Amino acid sequence: MKLNKIKDNVFYIDGAVNMGLIAADDGSALLLDAGIDDSVSRKAKRVVEESGFELKGIIITHAHADHSGGAPYLVKATGAKVYSSAFEKTALEFPVWEPLYLFSGAYPPAPLRNKFLFAPQVKVDGVLEPGSHNIEGIEVEVVDLSGHTLGQIGIKVDGVLFCADAVIAPEYIEKHGVPLNAHIEKALATLELLEKTSASFFVPAHGAPVDDIKPVVEANRQRIKDTIEYITCLLKEPRTAEEVLKGVCDRFKIEMTTMTQYYLMNLTVMAYIGYLLDNGLITKFYENNRQYFCEKSK
Ligand SMILES: [Zn+2]
Structure with a gap:
């Protein structure tokens, strides 16, 4: 230093x-x-x-x-x-x-x-x-x-x-x-x-x-941009937020081993989900007490 x-x-x-x-x-x-x-x-x-x-x-x-x-x-x-x-x-x-x-x-x-x-x-x-x-x-x-x-x-x-x-x-x-x-x-x-x-x-x-x-x-x-594109593509099928989190980690070779790491990555992934929702690119629905996100049908 x-x-x-x-x-x-x-x-x-x-x-x-x-x-x-x-x-x-x-x-x-x-x-x-x-x-x-x-x-x-x-x-x-x-x-x-x-x-x-x-x-x-x-x-x-x-x-x-x-x-x-x-x-x-x-x-x-x-x-x-x-x-x-x-x-x-x-x-x-x-x-x-x-x-x-x-x-x-x-x-x-x-x-x-x-x-x-x-x-x-x-x-x-x-x-x-x-x-x-x-x-x-x-x-x-x-x-x-x-x-x-x-x-x-x-x-x-x-x-x-x-x-x-x-x-x-x-x-x-x-x-x-x-x-x-x-x-x-x-x-x-x-x-x-x-x-x-x-x-x-x-x-x-x-x-x-x-x-x-x-x-x-x-x-x-x-x-x-790669992250937005990856999540958008992943959500062609309905997924929970936790599935999106796992997908992003797999895609970008992130290995989560601690609670700190998990919640920091989770925050980042939620920021992308919020961005896609606010831009009308994805939607959400509820089934069997689960929240799903998926591509918005055009
Ligand atoms: Zn900082």
């Missing part, structure tokens, strides 16, 4: 989740995302301080535990203020939301109350709408990158866009099978926006920074 310079005052700290660092000339700095837990954020703090910067603010791009779990330690250790979008603030302040929505809104059992899904609570001091902001004396542009979650934001500064989980590196697509998205229509719109964004550098949270985002966007879009 080290501080990598992109522009004079713009850096990223590489890791399982890349963090951004935006500094002012006086040495005050904003951290973008906080890593999954104390041990990650403690290392990040050391890297920031050894480089002579003072942490004044933390922007959390979205309320997934691997991005926010390290925040409470940083707040306690540095007094930094926390910022997020209004929507993500709700889950950052009530972090049970993530395992709760994964488990259909029922209280999540112990195997889902882990550090990958259930982050420690962090209070959000400031809410960010898309547009220009001066945060702790540092100018940044907040960009709506919803789709992966409903309130995900990216941060653009000095021609560098920190794009959180709006895209994942092509090698991660192969590894994970289908990228996690909660809202397919918005995820596709965000990919289009990324393609049109003039920036000289893009930093995704998972994968190496790139100067050309187009091949990365194309790989993510292609996997979304």
Whole structure:
């Protein structure tokens, strides 16, 4: 884990989740995302301080535990203020939301109350709408990158866009099978926006920074399109949601072995089913107390 310079005052700290660092000339700095837990954020703090910067603010791009779990330690250790979008603030302040929505809104059992899904609570001091902001004396542009979650934001500064989980590196697509998205229509719109964004550098949270985002966007879009096509084809015959989930995992070589993995994939598959229903491509019916989805007869 080290501080990598992109522009004079713009850096990223590489890791399982890349963090951004935006500094002012006086040495005050904003951290973008906080890593999954104390041990990650403690290392990040050391890297920031050894480089002579003072942490004044933390922007959390979205309320997934691997991005926010390290925040409470940083707040306690540095007094930094926390910022997020209004929507993500709700889950950052009530972090049970993530395992709760994964488990259909029922209280999540112990195997889902882990550090990958259930982050420690962090209070959000400031809410960010898309547009220009001066945060702790540092100018940044907040960009709506919803789709992966409903309130995900990216941060653009000095021609560098920190794009959180709006895209994942092509090698991660192969590894994970289908990228996690909660809202397919918005995820596709965000990919289009990324393609049109003039920036000289893009930093995704998972994968190496790139100067050309187009091949990365194309790989993510292609996997979304392949998934839509596969599910549409599968639903020529009526299937339950669980059958669709199994089909998608088989098709994209995903092997589910944990409850965490099962419910994250389930969320992604439900996002596709919702997308197909809303676009009038499939319908639903009920038989023998089972819910089936199938192609809509034309
Ligand atoms: Zn995420």
